[in-house]
Amino acid sequence: MSQEKLTLKQILGCIDMNYKGAWNEFTEEERKSVNFWLLNRYVSSVSGSREKQEAAIQKTNKYYNRHYLTLQKNHKPLLWKLLCISGATNNIEYHPWIGLKQKKNTNNKTIKLLMQIYPNMKIDEIETLAKISTKSEIKQLAEEHGYEKKDIDI
Numbered sequence: 001m002s003q004e005k006l007t008l009k010q011i012l013g014c015i016d017m018n019y020k021g022a023w024n025e026f027t028e029e030e031r032k033s034v035n036f037w038l039l040n041r042y043v044s045s046v047s048g049s050r051e052k053q054e055a056a057i058q059k060t061n062k063y064y065n066r067h068y069l070t071l072q073k074n075h076k077p078l079l080w081k082l083l084c085i086s087g088a089t090n091n092i093e094y095h096p097w098i099g100l101k102q103k104k105n106t107n108n109k110t111i112k113l114l115m116q117i118y119p120n121m122k123i124d125e126i127e128t129l130a131k132i133s134t135k136s137e138i139k140q141l142a143e144e145h146g147y148e149k150k151d152i153d154i
Contacts, residue, residue, distance in 0.1 A: 006030050012042055012095055018088035023080040036072065036079050040064060042095040043087040060086045109154045110138055117145050 006026070011034065014022040023031070044060035046052055064079075064086045071079050087093075114126045121129075130138070135154055142152045 015087040047094045
């Protein structure tokens with residue numbers, strides 16, 4: 001006997017309507033399928049006015065994120081209740097997905113050159129240096145570190 005799986009839309013609807021009792025109605029299999037990290041990303045993102053968006057982020061940070069790491073393993077019913085408090089608007093909301101920051105392509109010639117000049121520097125520091133420096137500054141830096149002008153290709 002196959003049971004229909006809970007959809008993300010149904011779960012977010014329960015959270016929007018502050019339905020804390022839904023956790024008790026979920027089957028054990030449905031409870032295992034609830035991804036609290038993913039729900040956190042959705043609950044903190046709502047469409048609408050700037051005030052509405054800011055309120056969603058602030059409530060999620062205040063009620064849910066503050067306690068997530070402490071409660072994530074053994075207190076899932078409490079995490080559910082905190083999510084419901086965080087997302088409670090008593091209206092079904094649209095929760096757009098906000099993707100994670102994409103990593104930059106490290107094949108950039110400037111980044112490769114900086115990695116050669118500073119082999120012990122972390123990649124995010126090198127990327128920051130590449131962003132804030134002009135090409136002429138990078139070329140001058142390379143020359144100061146013994147590179148010939150003809151060898152500098154950025």
